[in-house]
Every structure is written in C-alpha cells, then in structure tokens.
Amino acid sequence: xxxxxxxxxxxxxxxxxxxxxxxxxxxxxxxxxxxxxxxxxxxxxxxxxxxxxxxxxxxxxxxxxxxxxxxxxxxxxxxxxxxxxxxxxxxxxxxxxxxxxxxxxxxxxxxxxxxxxxxxxxxxxxxxxxxxxxxxxxxxxxxxxxxxxxxxxxxxxxxxxxx
Numbered sequence: 547x548x549x550x551x552x553x554x555x556x557x558x559x560x561x562x563x564x565x566x567x568x569x570x571x572x573x574x575x576x577x578x579x580x581x582x583x584x585x586x587x588x589x590x591x592x593x594x595x596x597x598x599x600x601x602x603x604x605x606x607x608x609x610x611x612x613x614x615x616x617x618x619x620x621x622x623x624x625x626x627x628x629x630x631x632x633x634x635x636x637x638x639x640x641x642x643x644x645x646x647x648x649x650x651x652x653x654x655x656x657x658x659x660x661x662x663x664x665x666x667x668x669x670x671x672x673x674x675x676x677x678x679x680x681x682x683x684x685x686x687x688x689x690x691x692x693x694x695x696x697x698x699x700x701x702x703x704x705x706x707x708x709x
Contacts, residue, residue: 588690591682592638595694598675599631602701604655605671609664612657616664623668623704630697637690669708676702 606624610617658664679698683691 588687589638591686591690592634595679595682595697596631596634596638598678599627599634599697601655602627602671602675603631605657605668608655608657609668613661613664616661619665619708620668623672623707626700626704630700633693634697637693665708669705672701672705672708676705 603624606620606627610620610624658667676698679694679701683694683698686694
C-alpha cells in the first residue's frame, strides 16, 4: 500500500463496526435481544439504598415546607442526599424486578409538628440510614462498598450535626 495515500474508513465501515461492537456488548443478535439479567444482590441492594435516599429527601422537603425557618440548618444536608441519589442512580443496572431504569421513590413524607420534633425525626432517620449503610457495606462489592461507606459517613455526620 502507498504510504502517501491516507486510509480513512468509510462511513459504512464505521457504522457496521459500531453495530457489531454494540451487538457484542449488549448480547443482541440478528435474531433478537438476549434476555435481561435477573436482579442480582447488588441491584436489590441499590434498589433499597436509592429508595432510602429518596425517602430522606422527601422528609427534608416536608420539614422545609412546614418549617421554612430551618432552611439555613437543613438545606445543605438535603442537597447532600440529592447528590447521593444521583451517584447511586448512575450505579444502578437496569433489568431489576422493578421493571424500570431506576426504582420508584418512596411516597411523600409528612413533617412532624414543631421544629424540634421535625429535627429529631430527621436526626433519627439519618442515624437509621447510617446504620443501614454500615450493614450494606458488608454485602456489596468493594467499589460499591466504598460508595456506601462514604454515604453512611455523611449520614452519620448529619445525625451528629443535628444533635
């Protein structure tokens, strides 16, 4: 082959190669698509953690709506949970028994009457979540364990800060 001549793949070759790589990566064949994998322990674990984070966000939202004076104290913590939820959803693998790309969030929460009772409810929920993350770390893969440990540490910090 002449070295001065540029070898550029044709559009058809690029598209065909991309389709072949996609088919190999996803398990698709010319006959049809492979069955979705069954929900494994990590998917089930993530489903619960995602629902828990959504529940915490709902509780914060309810308390902030009922007691706007707590915004200075609670908004940053709520925002941490929004970040946790976004990262967890990126780790979630579709194909679980929920039938959706990510699990549905828990229903909306209600705020207890009074600021003190509301802060106590959030602190209790944060403690419970931190304890759950510590248990989940033992059942997760090393990479997911690191993420869950970091989230649990944040939740434990929130509980301590609200004490």
